[in-house]
Amino acid sequence: MIEADGVWKVFGSGESKVEALRGIHLNIESGEMLAIMGPSGCGKTSLLNCLSGLDSVSSGVVKVDGITLSDLNEVDRDQLRSNKMGFVFQSYNLLSVLTAQENVELPLLIQGIKRKEAKEKASEILKRVGLYKRKNHLPTQLSGGQAQRVALARALITQPSVIWADEPTGALDRSTSNMIMDLFLQMNRTERTSMVIVTHDPQIARQCDRVLYMDSGLIVDEQYGRED
Numbered sequence: 001m002i003e004a005d006g007v008w009k010v011f012g013s014g015e016s017k018v019e020a021l022r023g024i025h026l027n028i029e030s031g032e033m034l035a036i037m038g039p040s041g042c043g044k045t046s047l048l049n050c051l052s053g054l055d056s057v058s059s060g061v062v063k064v065d066g067i068t069l070s071d072l073n074e075v076d077r078d079q080l081r082s083n084k085m086g087f088v089f090q091s092y093n094l095l096s097v098l099t100a101q102e103n104v105e106l107p108l109l110i111q112g113i114k115r116k117e118a119k120e121k122a123s124e125i126l127k128r129v130g131l132y133k134r135k136n137h138l139p140t141q142l143s144g145g146q147a148q149r150v151a152l153a154r155a156l157i158t159q160p161s162v163i164w165a166d167e168p169t170g171a172l173d174r175s176t177s178n179m180i181m182d183l184f185l186q187m188n189r190t191e192r193t194s195m196v197i198v199t200h201d202p203q204i205a206r207q208c209d210r211v212l213y214m215d216s217g218l219i220v221d222e223q224y225g226r227e228d
């Protein structure tokens with residue numbers, strides 16, 4: 001579903017040049033749950049951004065369902081992201097002036113779905129993440145775990161084929177992290193949504209189908225097998 005072939009990402013030039021990715025080859029299967037680990041600065045976020053089309057590659061090819069991202073113009077790339085992908089970040093990235101419900105509705109409204117239908121779908125998904133009672137709360141009125149559940153609901157509402165999550169539990173305590181991971185696992189199982197999770201947490205990684213280990217812009221090891 002996602003294919004990366006010889007992907008390089010280079011920032012800057014001359015003395016300030018940084019080779020964040022140095023020739024990545026990777027296939028991510030539909031429905032796969034993949035963790036990416038590695039030391040700070042090894043290129044995990046750069047890889048996520050290049051695979052999802054949030055950032056352009058310096059060289060190499062990224063294909064999503066057979067479509068080469070660099071062949072698309074910005075508008076088409078945005079459209080592909082909005083149709084096929086969801087994003088979850090460590091800092092939740094919720095819009096502070098919108099309620100939980102409005103944050104979750106937003107991706108559907110952007111897709112041109114009618115307000116009433118968006119509202120119904122948002123309510124339904126907020127129920128699934130156990131936050132229906134908080135739907136009228138603003139992000140500042142939510143705990144970290146609750147805010148991340150809203151972010152997950154927002155990522156899932158368009159029924160994407162892949163969710164990209166950059167340290168989704170990085171700001172949460174152990175029990176809240178486990179709760180968020182349980183939701184990821186549940187959605188992966190019921191919707192067959194592929195999940196790509198950048199994490200420093202071995203407990204999160206070992207629940208994934210595959211763990212990639214990166215170092216200095218390269219994938220240096222991988223392990224298969226989910227602990228159920």
Ligand SMILES: Nc1ncnc2c1ncn2[C@@H]1O[C@H](COP(=O)(O)OP(=O)(O)OP(=O)(O)O)[C@@H](O)[C@H]1O
Pocket residue numbers: 011012018019020038039040041042043044045046047
């Ligand atoms: N916009 C940028 N401009 C210049 N250098 C960058 C930029 N973004 C990332 N880098 C550099 O690229 C390298 C990889 O960064 P990246 O954020 O991908 O690492 P990471 O593994 O996600 O790190 P962390 O675990 O600390 O989040 C680092 O050396 C970083 O300083």
